[in-house]
Amino acid sequence: MADISTTASPGAIGRRTSLVRRPSGRSRFEAVIKALLFGAATVSIATTLAIVFSLLQETIAFFGDVPVGDYLFGTKWTPQFAGDQQSFGVLPLIWGTLYLTGIGLVVAIPVGVLSGIYLSEFAPRRVRKVVKPLLELLAGVPTIVFGYFALTFFTPEVLRGALGLDVNQFNALAAGIILGVLVVPTIATLVEDSMSAVPQSLREGAAGLGANKVQTAIRVVFPAALSGVVAALVLGASRAIGETVIILIAGGQTANLSINPTESYQSMAAFIAATSRGDIPTGSIEYETIFVVGMTLFVFTLLLNSVSIRLVRRYRQVYE
Amino acid sequence: MTGAQIAARAAGNAVIPRAAGGHRAFAALFRALMYGAIGVSALALVTLLYDVARDGLPKLSVDFLTSFPSRILPQTSGIQSAIYGTLWLMVVTAAIVVPLGIATALYLEEYADRRKWWNRFVEVNIQNLAAVPSVVYGILGLAFIVRGPLSLGRTVLAGGITLALLVLPVVIIVAREAIRAVPPSIREASLALGATQWQTIWKQVLPGSIAGIATGVILALSRAIGETAPLLVIGAAVNPRFNPDGLGSAFTALPIQIFAWTQDPNRDFVDLAAAAILVMMVVLLLMNSVAIFLRNRYEQKW
Amino acid sequence: MTEQRREAASAVEPAPAPAPGARPAPRDVIFDVDGINVHYGPHRAIRDVTLDVHLNEITALIGPSGCGKSTFIRCLNRMNDLIPSARVDGRVLYHGEDLYGAEIDPVQVRKRIGMVFQKPNPFPKSIYDNIAFGPRVIGMKGDTDEIVESALRRGALWDEVKDRLDANAFGMSGGQQQRLCIARALATDPDVLLMDEPCSALDPISTGRIEDLMIELKQDYSIVIVTHNMQQAARVSGMTAFFTVELHDEGRSRTGAVVEYGETDKIFTNPDDKRTEDYVTGKFG
Numbered sequence: 077m078a079d080i081s082t083t084a085s086p087g088a089i090g091r092r093t094s095l096v097r098r099p100s101g102r103s104r105f106e107a108v109i110k111a112l113l114f115g116a117a118t119v120s121i122a123t124t125l126a127i128v129f130s131l132l133q134e135t136i137a138f139f140g141d142v143p144v145g146d147y148l149f150g151t152k153w154t155p156q157f158a159g160d161q162q163s164f165g166v167l168p169l170i171w172g173t174l175y176l177t178g179i180g181l182v183v184a185i186p187v188g189v190l191s192g193i194y195l196s197e198f199a200p201r202r203v204r205k206v207v208k209p210l211l212e213l214l215a216g217v218p219t220i221v222f223g224y225f226a227l228t229f230f231t232p233e234v235l236r237g238a239l240g241l242d243v244n245q246f247n248a249l250a251a252g253i254i255l256g257v258l259v260v261p262t263i264a265t266l267v268e269d270s271m272s273a274v275p276q277s278l279r280e281g282a283a284g285l286g287a288n289k290v291q292t293a294i295r296v297v298f299p300a301a302l303s304g305v306v307a308a309l310v311l312g313a314s315r316a317i318g319e320t321v322i323i324l325i326a327g328g329q330t331a332n333l334s335i336n337p338t339e340s341y342q343s344m345a346a347f348i349a350a351t352s353r354g355d356i357p358t359g360s361i362e363y364e365t366i367f368v369v370g371m372t373l374f375v376f377t378l379l380l381n382s383v384s385i386r387l388v389r390r391y392r393q394v395y396e
Numbered sequence: 397m398t399g400a401q402i403a404a405r406a407a408g409n410a411v412i413p414r415a416a417g418g419h420r421a422f423a424a425l426f427r428a429l430m431y432g433a434i435g436v437s438a439l440a441l442v443t444l445l446y447d448v449a450r451d452g453l454p455k456l457s458v459d460f461l462t463s464f465p466s467r468i469l470p471q472t473s474g475i476q477s478a479i480y481g482t483l484w485l486m487v488v489t490a491a492i493v494v495p496l497g498i499a500t501a502l503y504l505e506e507y508a509d510r511r512k513w514w515n516r517f518v519e520v521n522i523q524n525l526a527a528v529p530s531v532v533y534g535i536l537g538l539a540f541i542v543r544g545p546l547s548l549g550r551t552v553l554a555g556g557i558t559l560a561l562l563v564l565p566v567v568i569i570v571a572r573e574a575i576r577a578v579p580p581s582i583r584e585a586s587l588a589l590g591a592t593q594w595q596t597i598w599k600q601v602l603p604g605s606i607a608g609i610a611t612g613v614i615l616a617l618s619r620a621i622g623e624t625a626p627l628l629v630i631g632a633a634v635n636p637r638f639n640p641d642g643l644g645s646a647f648t649a650l651p652i653q654i655f656a657w658t659q660d661p662n663r664d665f666v667d668l669a670a671a672a673i674l675v676m677m678v679v680l681l682l683m684n685s686v687a688i689f690l691r692n693r694y695e696q697k698w
Numbered sequence: 699m700t701e702q703r704r705e706a707a708s709a710v711e712p713a714p715a716p717a718p719g720a721r722p723a724p725r726d727v728i729f730d731v732d733g734i735n736v737h738y739g740p741h742r743a744i745r746d747v748t749l750d751v752h753l754n755e756i757t758a759l760i761g762p763s764g765c766g767k768s769t770f771i772r773c774l775n776r777m778n779d780l781i782p783s784a785r786v787d788g789r790v791l792y793h794g795e796d797l798y799g800a801e802i803d804p805v806q807v808r809k810r811i812g813m814v815f816q817k818p819n820p821f822p823k824s825i826y827d828n829i830a831f832g833p834r835v836i837g838m839k840g841d842t843d844e845i846v847e848s849a850l851r852r853g854a855l856w857d858e859v860k861d862r863l864d865a866n867a868f869g870m871s872g873g874q875q876q877r878l879c880i881a882r883a884l885a886t887d888p889d890v891l892l893m894d895e896p897c898s899a900l901d902p903i904s905t906g907r908i909e910d911l912m913i914e915l916k917q918d919y920s921i922v923i924v925t926h927n928m929q930q931a932a933r934v935s936g937m938t939a940f941f942t943v944e945l946h947d948e949g950r951s952r953t954g955a956v957v958e959y960g961e962t963d964k965i966f967t968n969p970d971d972k973r974t975e976d977y978v979t980g981k982f983g
Contacts, residue, residue, distance in 0.1 A: 102592060103803065109594045110507050116499030117508075120522050120568070123561050127532060130539035183436075190433035198430065207434055214441050216680065218622025220651050221448065221673050224658055228666060229447040257440045264437075290423035311527070318529025320625035321651075325658050345531045345625065352534070352629045358543055366629075370535045374528065381527040385520075509782045581819035585879070588777060589832035590809030590886055599835065600821060696822055 131374060134367030141361055147368065153331035153342075155351075155365050168331035169369060172248075172341040173376075176323055177316040179252025179337065184259040184312055189305065191260065192267025197293040215261035223325030226254040231326065242338060246328030249337040254326065255316050263312040266388075270304020271297055307387035314380040318373065320345040344373040448677075452670030460671055464637040465653060470664035475672050478653035480639035481552070481632075482621060482679075485649055488556025489563070489620055494613055496560070497567030501609075504568075505575045506597055526565035533562040534629025542630050550631040553643040558626050563616040570612025574605040579698050607694035614687040618680050624651035650676045728753045728890065728920045729774060734788035736769050736778060743769045744954040747788070749939055756912060756921045758931035758962065761941030761977070766954020767924040770941075771892050774922065775811040776804040809836045812883035816895040818875035820867035820882070825850075825859050828867050828878060832886040845885060852918075853881025854911050873904025880911065884919075891915065893923040897930065909934050928978060931962065938965040940974045 139147070142164045150165015157163075191211070199207060231250045235241045243249060274297045282292040298305070320343075328340025329350050342350070352366045463474025500522075508515035537558030541548055548554040578601050586596040633646045634656045640647045650672055657669035729751035736743045744766035751757050751774075759767040769778070776797065778784040790797040797807060809832075821828050829846045832838075838845065846863070850856040855877045859865075867878055876896060883891060893912075897905040912921055912934050925931050931938055939959040943952045958965060958974045969975045 102805070106592055106594055110503075113499050113503035113507060116496050117503045117518050119496055120500060120525060120564065121518060123525060123536070123564070124521055126540050127528070127536050130536055130544065131532075134539070186429075187433045187436045190430045191437060194430040194434060198427070210434075210438060210441060214437055216618070216684065217441075217444070218624070218651065218676065218680075220622065220624045220654050221444065221677070224654065224669055224673060225444045225447055227658060228451065228670075229443065257437075260437055260440075288419065288423055290426045291419065294426070314527060318527075318531065320529070320531045320628075321655070324625075325655070345529055348531050348535065349625050349628045352538060353631060355631065366535060367539070370532055374532050377527060377529055377532075378524065381524055384527075385523055511782060579819075581815065581817060582821060584777070584780075584815060585819045585821065585882075586831070586835075587780065588775065588808055588813040588815075589835065589883065590805055591832075591835040592805050595835045599831070604822060698822070 127374070131367050131371040134364050135371045137359075138361075138364035138368040141364070151333055153347075155362060164365070166344075166369065166372060168333040169342060169344045169347055170372070171333050172323075172327075172331060173317055173343040173345070173373075175335070176248055176252045176255055176327060176341060176343055177313055179248060180255035180259055180316045181309070181313060183253050183256030184263055184316070185309060187256070188260045188263025188308070188312065189267050191264040192305075192308070193271060193293055193298065195264065195268040196271035197297060198289065211261045211264055214257070215265075219258060219319060219321045220325070222254050222258050223322040226250045226322060226326035230254060244328065244338055244340050246326060246330075246340040247338050248327060248341045251323045251327030251341070252337070255319060255322050258319065258322065259312040259316050262315055263308045266308030266311060267301075267305050270301040270308070273304070274300045303387045303390045307384045310380055310384040310387065314377050314384065317343075317380070318345055318377050319343075320349045324349050344369050344376075348373070448670050448673050450670075451667045452672075452674045455667050455671035456674060460668075461675070465635040465656075466637075467635055470662060470668055473665070473668055475650065475653055475675060477636045477639050478648050478650045478672065479675070481636075481647040481649045481652075484552045484640045484645075484647060485555050485559060486617055486621065488552060488643065489559045490613070490617055492557060492560035493564050493567050493616070497564055497613070497616075498571050498609060500564075500568045501571035501575055502597060502601075505572055506593065506601065522565050522568055526569065529625075530562055530623055531625040531629060533558055534626035536561065537626060537630040549644070550633070550646055551644050552640050552647045554630060555627060555632065555647060555649070556643075558630055559620045559623060562623065562626060563620045566616045566619065567613055570616065571605075571609045574608025574612065575601060577608060577698070578604040578696075582698075604696045604698075607690055607696060610694075611687045611691040614683055614690070618683040618687075621649075621680065621683075622651060622676065624655055627652050628655065650679075726753050727751065728793065729922075730789075730791035730794075731773075732789045732791075734770065734773055734786065734790065736766070736773065737785045737787075738781065739783040741951055742953045745944070747956050749956060749959045751920065751922055752937060753920050754916060754918070755937055756916050756923060756935040757937045757939070758935035759922065759924045759939050759941060760926075760928060760931045761954070761957075762943060763926070764952055764954070765941040765943040767941050768894050769954065771894055771922055771924050772813075774890070774892055775813055776807050777813065779804050809886050810888050811890040811892060812886065812888035813892045813894070814876070814879050814883055814896045817899050818872060818879050820870070820875050820878050822866065822868055824864040825867050825870075825878060826863040829882050829885045832882060836886055838886065849881045849885035852884050852915070853877055854907070854914070855881050871904075873900050873907065876900060876904065876908060877911065880908070884915075888919070890920045890922070893921065895924050895926060898926060905930070928966075932966050935962045938962045940965060940969075940971075940977060942973055942977075 147164050147166050149167065150163055151167050152163035152165050153168045154161060154163045191207075195204060195207060227246075227250070230253070231243060231245060231247060235243050235247070235250055241249070271293075278296055278300060279292055282296045287295070323341075323343045323346040327342065327346060329342055329346070330340045331342045331347070332339055348366050348370055351362060356363050356366070459472075460474045461479065462476050463472055464477055465473045465475070504515070504519060508518070510516065537554060540546060541554045541557050542550055546554070546557075548557075582600050582604065583596055586600050587593070591599070627649055632652045633648045634652065636646060636648050654669045654672045654676070657665045657672070660666060727750045731750065732748050734747040735745055747766075747770055759771065761767055772778045773786055773790060774792075774797075778786055786798060792807075792811070796802070821831060823831070826846055829849050830842050833840075833842065833845050847856060847860075850859065855874070858874070859878075867875065870878060876899075880891070880893075880896070897908055900908070909930060912923070915921060923931075923935065937960065940957045941954050942957045943954055945952055958969055958971045960970075965974060966978050969978065975981075
């Protein structure tokens with residue numbers, strides 16, 4: 077066993093007596109810090125619980141008044157009417173959401189994917205310096221500006237004016253297309269990310285076999301990045317489904333179950349924002365409709381996001 | 397002649413064959429499609445800005461900035477209450493989201509043992525929250541904050557909390573990235589010298605990541621400024637002729653005012669919405685420029 | 699039997715004696731390491747390491763890659779604590795006290811046992827603040843300017859930087875940065891310096907300067923150095939431990955262990971174990 081010797085030079089044992097006892101003040105402080113930080117982290121859990129709880133509570137109350145079957149399978153959504161005109165079938169809202177999202181994706185998927193491929197595989201540095209900020213700018217435009225644009229320019233001057241279409245003032249075509257434009261940056265950025273993550277060696281291998289750049293991009297890089305691309309599309313769809321203001325302003329406020337792009341439609345999110353204007357009485361049936369539709373919307377986006385997260389994790393894992 | 401040349405001559409080809417015509421045509425078409433895609437985005441942005449500017453510029457004036465909105469006269473309506481409301485909201489939102497977001501990010505990056513399931517659950521939960529539609533946050537605000545347990549009423553505080561919860565996941569994600577950018581070797585050096593974990597965080601990790609965190613916070617706040625749906629749902633005031641005078645005050649915000657004016661049948665009011673949009677976008681541009689400036693000037697390069 | 703064997707009482711002079719390796723007088727020992735095993739999760743990284751580190755000596759740990767030298771050295775200042783899945787079994791006595799005792803604070807341990815890393819890792823601050831960081835966080839008493847100057851002098855860096863103490867450390871060359879890191883470690887007044895391949899990222903001239911510095915520091919500090927460079931070990935160290943890697947599970951898992959530990963001269967000229975001889979003569983690794 078080593079013991080204390082008494083050499084005078086620095087670094088020798090004799091300078092110190094006892095060694096390394098734990099000072100309690102410092103470590104209690106560290107423990108408090110850790111607890112505080114953990115507390116902060118639990119706020120996020122509390123938020124989720126609060127969302128789920130508040131949605132669930134009123135949803136259950138709603139189903140006390142309206143049978144589940146009527147809600148899920150009913151084809152008329154007329155909560156504002158009274159008596160036997162009043163109907164709570166949610167299908168028109170779900171359909172409106174999906175229809176508008178569908179129109180949006182018809183625009184956003186080709187534009188977004190092609191933009192992503194271009195940025196990842198083809199764009200020279202100078203062009204990239206312009207295009208990336210362009211997409212970031214587009215991504216940063218608040219949705220209400222898109223809504224304004226759809227209502228005051230796209231419908232009157234593009235659809236009715238330039239294209240001569242006979243559309244309602246509030247119509248699915250305008251809302252859907254502008255919704256697509258909103259989602260393009262989301263899809264483009266994620267597609268670009270996942271394609272850039274594909275190792276250079278694959279591209280070089282293809283080039284060595286005589287493929288040109290387009291063939292390499294489409295047949296080699298794109299399939300390799302497929303799970304990321306699909307994640308991008310799913311995320312874009314989720315964003316479109318949750319979008320409120322564009323549809324509220326430009327899509328109209330009529331729940332509609334047809335397939336006519338010139339007519340007005342209402343999505344789940346738009347219904348919620350249209351109905352809840354802060355002075356709606358708690359406990360009324362209208363109040364409950366906000367929550368049950370909110371719950372439906374929440375479940376939709378939750379499912380889509382779980383899929384997307386899993387896909388992103390998969391493409392990241394492969395290359396990192 | 398070389399063997400290759402002989403063989404090529406015999407086969408009727410050039411030594412190095414030209415690409416098949418079909419391949420080249422397709423490649424050209426594909427490139428055209430890509431340029432077209434970029435063009436669509438550019439066109440959309442340009443047209444949008446043009447439309448807003450065309451409708452809104454004529455209505456911009458100092459009076460516009462300093463007047464209160466009127467329900468009857470577009471000529472005397474302005475966005476003073478909306479501007480003040482937005483400012484108040486931003487201060488409250490920032491005051492909540494900055495400490496909460498940084499603290500959560502620090503916990504997840506510096507303290508959490510990733511093998512423990514509850515820490516993984518917190519992470520997944522944040523990712524899910526980031527993707528919840530903003531209107532659902534509005535519902536949360538209505539049921540929990542304006543009414544329900546907190547019962548704060550339709551006040552600035554309620555609005556600020558709602559927006560804070562909305563952008564909290566974004567701030568956490570951005571802060572985590574900034575913290576993660578600090579190399580582990582810096583932490584090791586600090587700890588090996590006898591610093592505690594918190595000393596290491598406070599004196600090395602946070603200073604090294606603060607620029608990235610600040611940039612992210614500003615970007616998150618600029619997103620919050622443009623949010624309409626949650627404020628609609630919790631019941632922001634429409635066309636108020638007063639500014640907020642405290643956390644317990646009713647409020648409006650730029651997006652709400654814009655929305656109200658777009659719903660008006662009078663075209664003059666609709667044009668006011670465009671003018672307000674211009675103001676809002678200038679504010680956003682300023683904030684983004686500050687964020688980019690901070691990042692370029694202060695970002696730590698390791 | 700190739701590892702250091704512990705005899706209970708009698709001190710035996712280091713010499714070419716029947717038992718391999720040196721057995722020092724008890725008061726010359728600063729680290730008494732007994733049966734250290736380190737696991738990362740289910741995987742055992744090092745097995746049954748037993749040796750004594752001498753006071754005011756430079757002890758080199760050599761061996762091929764992946765044989766646990768870094769893992770072992772990090773046991774000596776409890777840096778393995780930072781890895782959640784790491785488990786250290788066995789005993790390390792530092793001046794006779796159990797380094798892993800229940801009441802021991804690892805933070806206190808690291809004030810006394812300093813470490814220099816393979817890649818220089820100065821803080822993005824001024825030279826002055828780099829050196830002053832350690833003393834400040836541990837609450838060292840004394841005039842900071844003097845502490846900084848003293849550390850820089852001991853690290854043989856003072857003359858080069860005394861006129862630019864507020865220059866950013868990131869602007870220094872690699873060799874200078876590493877000497878800064880050494881001075882920084884010395885600033886908290888430790889009595890041990892652990893060095894994990896300190897020169898492997900540096901050019902030969904910087905390496906030579908650091909080796910000279912180490913020999914100077916030996917008078918006042920005890921140094922343990924992990925090195926891939928056998929010539930370096932032969933040049934600077936008095937005692938050398940040769941680590942090897944044992945493969946298990948058809949090569950899928952590797953565990954490090956000490957083959958032989960003894961006076962550097964003996965290890966390099968007349969080792970007891972054939973594996974040691976093969977390594978130092980360059981037949982493998």
